[in-house]
Amino acid sequence: xxxxxxxxxxxxxxxxxxxxxxxxxxxxxxxxxxxxxxxxxxxxxxxxxxxxxxxxxxxxxxxxxxxxxxxxxxxxxxxxxxxxxxxxxxxxxxxxxxxxxxxxxxxxxxxxxxxxxxxxxxxxxxxxxxxxxxxxxxxxxxxxxxxxxxxxxxxxxxxxxxxxxxxxxxxxxxxxxxxxxxxxxxxx
Amino acid sequence: xxxxxxxxxxxxxxxxxxxxxxxxxxxxxxxxxxxxxxxxxxxxxxxxxxxxxxxxxxxxxxxxxxxxxxxxxxxxxxxxxxxxxxxxxxxxxxxxxxxxxxxxxxxxxxxxxxxxxxxxxxxxxxxxxxxxxxxxxxxxxxxxxxxxxxxxxxxxxxxxxxxxxxxxxxxxxxxxxxxxxxxxxxxxxxxxxxxxxxxxxxxxxxxxxxxxxxxxxxxxxxxxxxxxxxxxxxxxx
Ligand SMILES: [Fe+2]
Ligand SMILES: [Fe+2]
Numbered sequence: 001x002x003x004x005x006x007x008x009x010x011x012x013x014x015x016x017x018x019x020x021x022x023x024x025x026x027x028x029x030x031x032x033x034x035x036x037x038x039x040x041x042x043x044x045x046x047x048x049x050x051x052x053x054x055x056x057x058x059x060x061x062x063x064x065x066x067x068x069x070x071x072x073x074x075x076x077x078x079x080x081x082x083x084x085x086x087x088x089x090x091x092x093x094x095x096x097x098x099x100x101x102x103x104x105x106x107x108x109x110x111x112x113x114x115x116x117x118x119x120x121x122x123x124x125x126x127x128x129x130x131x132x133x134x135x136x137x138x139x140x141x142x143x144x145x146x147x148x149x150x151x152x153x154x155x156x157x158x159x160x161x162x163x164x165x166x167x168x169x170x171x172x173x174x175x176x177x178x179x180x181x182x183x184x185x186x187x188x
Numbered sequence: 189x190x191x192x193x194x195x196x197x198x199x200x201x202x203x204x205x206x207x208x209x210x211x212x213x214x215x216x217x218x219x220x221x222x223x224x225x226x227x228x229x230x231x232x233x234x235x236x237x238x239x240x241x242x243x244x245x246x247x248x249x250x251x252x253x254x255x256x257x258x259x260x261x262x263x264x265x266x267x268x269x270x271x272x273x274x275x276x277x278x279x280x281x282x283x284x285x286x287x288x289x290x291x292x293x294x295x296x297x298x299x300x301x302x303x304x305x306x307x308x309x310x311x312x313x314x315x316x317x318x319x320x321x322x323x324x325x326x327x328x329x330x331x332x333x334x335x336x337x338x339x340x341x342x343x344x345x346x347x348x349x350x351x352x353x354x355x356x357x358x359x360x361x362x363x364x365x366x367x368x369x370x371x372x373x374x375x376x377x378x379x380x381x382x383x384x385x386x387x388x389x390x391x392x393x394x395x396x397x398x399x400x401x402x403x404x405x406x407x408x409x410x411x412x413x414x415x416x417x418x419x420x421x422x423x424x425x
Contacts, residue, residue, distance in 0.1 A: 165373060170312060171366030174305045178374055184301065 004029065005050025010036045010058055011075060016092060020053060020075075027103055039065040051110045053090070071110050122163060127181065129156040133169060134176035135186055191252075192244050194227035194237050201226070205248045207396065210280075214272040215240060239265055247400050258408045263416060264336050266409055267329050273401055274321045281397070282314065285390040292387050297378030306367075306375060313363040320360045324405075328353050332413055335420060345421055350413040357405065361398045364391060 007030055009017045021033045034049075036042045039062035042052065049070060056074045059066065066072070074089040088109060090102050122130065125146075132142045139157070143150045161167050166175055176182045190196065190204035198221060202208050209219070215235055226244075230237040239261055245252050289310055296303045331348040334340055368391045371384060 165369035166366045167362045168366050170309055171363065171370065174309055174370060175374060177305060178302055184305075 004031050006031050006047050007033045008036060008042055008045070008047075008049040008052040008054075008070075009033060010039060010042050010052060011055040012037045012058070013055070016055075016075065023099065023103065027100070028107060038062070042070075043067065051107075056089070059087075073106060073110070122160065126156050126160050126163070129153060130160050130172060130176055131181050133157065133160075134173040134182050136169075189248050191249070192226060192241050194230075194241060195225045196241075197223055198226050198229055199223065201244060207393065208244055208247060210276060210397070211244060211247050214269060214276055236262070236265060239269075243269065243404075246404070253403075253407070255407060259411055259415070261408065261412065263332055263409075263412050266404075266412065267332050267336075270401065270405065270409065271325065271329055273397070274325060277394070277397070278318070278321060281390070281394050282317065285387065285394060286310075286314065288383060288387045288390055292379055292383040295380035295383050300377050302375060302377045306370060309363070309367060309370070313367060316363065317360055320358070323356070332409075332416075335413075335416055338420070341420060345417075350410055350417060353413075354406075354410055357402075360402065361395050364395045364398070367391060368395065 007024060007028075009020055011017050017035050021035075024030060024033060034045065034047060036045070039054070039058055042054075043065050051073060052066075052070045053073050053075055054066070056076045059072070059074055072087055074087050076089050076091050078091055078093045088106055090099075090106060092099065094102075128146060129142055132145060137145070139150055139153045143153045146153075160172070164172070164175055166172050173182075173187055177184055177187070190201055192201045198212070198217075202212065202219075212219075216233060217229060217235075221229055226241055227237050229235075230240050238257075242254065242258060242261075246258075293303050293307055327348055331344055332350075334344045368388060371388055371391070375384075
């Protein structure tokens with residue numbers, strides 16, 4: 001979870017910040033946790049954060065300082081102060097095991113979000129494979145042409161399908177033509 | 189979504205999932221049945237209540253698939269249900285989709301390469317689906333009905349078997365999935381957006397229905413017929 005990512009904790013409560021950091025290191029493979037006491041400090045930081053834990057009071061008071069690019073998890077004292085219930089929230093005033101349960105439920109959401117962000121576009125290699133598929137080549141021919149293993153071709157094809165949302169060869173051909181990767185005449 | 193039991197009011201079931209309405213139609217049930225329960229409606233029409241409720245629940249709940257219980261279903265009732273489903277695709281859902289699709293393509297700002305490619309893709313899919321339905325209607329289902337009634341057994345066994353069906357039966361929803369994504373993600377030739385939505389809704393409905401249909405063919409119909417074959421022809425069938 002949150003592998004190799006930096007995490008920001010924004011709160012003016014030092015005890016909360018330290019406690020949360022300790023918990024996070026237990027449950028995620030992080031690169032580093034950075035502490036801030038105001039939203040402005042967070043904004044000024046040049047670091048990219050996989051996730052920012054922000055005290056709900058700070059968030060309400062200075063939401064306009066916080067970039068919408070951040071993935072935010074609000075820190076609430078208790079469930080009833082639900083001013084920003086649209087954002088995922090961690091309720092801190094509870095026994096440790098409940099805190100852990102909440103984290104376990106919340107962190108995968110962000111993990112998924114980062115994965116999806118990463119897979120927006122085809123890699124150069126995937127584009128090459130796609131072109132050959134659209135031209136009507138079978139996997140073996142593609143492997144020979146690009147001097148890669150059959151297994152690698154299959155992996156590329158899986159990734160292409162999941163990135164584009166297109167499974168069939170004729171569907172991939174349409175995509176390739178519409179995006180100028182091949183011309184109609186190149187399709188057999 | 190509501191888990192349907194024999195004493196659920198059918199109207200409540202349809203309110204909880206409106207996509208069940210065409211499924212109910214396939215059993216020859218027209219709407220306008222007031223507050224009658226599932227059981228009352230089935231009894232009046234000679235429909236097996238358990239079969240009916242199970243089919244509705246399988247359709248409504250993704251993880252609901254009581255295979256052991258379904259393996260006791262009557263093969264003939266199952267085939268009749270599947271045939272009616274085909275009829276629904278052929279005479280209602282597909283023509284409706286085609287009508288909307290043609291309107292959508294006509295709404296494009298120009299008859300571009302994109303429009304031509306998507307039209308071709310759609311027609312290929314339509315033909316594939318029709319061929320799939322036809323093959324089952326002309327080979328698979330008649331075979332099952334014949335061995336159910338124990339007619340021309342030897343002749344039938346020579347010509348067809350459920351093994352053959354398993355080998356030739358393909359996933360008919362892949363191109364549909366592609367078409368959906370082409371329309372959602374990639375087509376940008378100035379279409380009428382309302383028509384585009386309408387076509388996408390049609391595609392989602394057809395896909396959902398087909399997935400469910402194929403699931404029943406592969407995991408219920410096939411093992412039931414296998415069992416019938418074993419009883420009739422022995423294990424080397
Ligand atoms: Fe079928
Ligand atoms: Fe089928």
